[in-house]
Amino acid sequence: MDKMLYIAMSGAKQNMQSLAINANNLANAKTTGFKADLAQARSMQAFGEGLPSRVFAMTEKPSQNFDSGALMQTSRDLDLAIQGPGWFAVQAEDGSEGYTRNGQFRLNEEGALETAEGELVMGNTGPIFLPLPVNNINISKDGTIMVQPEGAPSSVQEEVGRIKMVNPRVQELAKGNDGLFRRKDGQDEEANINVQVESGMVESSNVNPIGEMTAMISLQRQFEMQLKLMKTAEEIDASSASLLRAF
Structure with missing residues (x-):
């Protein structure tokens, strides 16, 4: 069960970092010459005793959209x-x-x-x-x-x-x-x-406000989904513990 919780926690953290980049882009939609940041992440295997089966989302340094603004x-x-x-x-x-x-x-x-x-x-x-x-x-x-x-x-x-x-x-x-x-x-x-x-x-800035707002809504929904997964993992763990105590 800890695998499910670990993955959900890692995903929620990545969503929060992506939201921060997204919010910064929106804040600079009117900044002259600004180049939008692009959030990046990849799956990474955790190393250590008892961890070979754990995989988490690792945030990479943001890249930029180098397209010219109007x-x-x-x-x-x-x-x-x-x-x-x-x-x-x-x-x-x-x-x-x-x-x-x-x-x-x-x-x-x-x-x-x-x-x-x-x-x-x-x-x-x-x-x-x-x-x-x-x-x-x-x-x-x-x-x-x-x-x-x-x-x-x-x-x-x-x-x-x-x-x-x-x-x-x-x-x-x-x-x-x-x-x-x-x-x-x-x-x-x-x-x-x-x-x-x-x-x-x-x-002008090359930030697309509509695209950034759409991405923000999607990221918020993903974050909520990760929280629900963590809650589900907690409930399953509690149910398992209850069944063990019954025996």
Whole structure:
């Protein structure tokens, strides 16, 4: 009877973890550039004395849905969306290089180009800084940034840098706790000149709210079923004990 209880308990635990991933996806349905997490699990045999016949569900590190989200027009100079595959390179809080599809950028007080979370946007030679103040900012499809200094005629455009964009194989990427992607081997990816951006647009989340809600209902029902199995196992065990006492 403990086999039945063990399997049901393991399944219920996996359902709870899948529900947590599902809820996080729903919470980020409106987050720019967000890539939905995919719950993964596989059966695993338990090892140890008296356990060879026990099998449980083992949760694996979530993978991601790397499909592109829809592009939304904002007409804002510092909003960028990558066309097709590719990533923006940014400097994480710990100094490492991370990658994101969120091109909702801004300038801080020092003139540094940064993400909405405060991560510095990387150029091909390091973080990008703009000479403040500026009247106009133009970003070309290859990520080159041109600015019109304050007081200068509109014909004067100065190049201040080029946004580093990369295109690693998604199988080589892992998502960190800060939401940024990094290469699994810890190395920085080389800039890819074929990655292009569209200015005045951002990429929306690729989360499908209806699909996530449907999955949530299914997971909740599975969780309830596992609880019923545990309750049934308890009742059968109690009945067996009662019969043994009768003899």
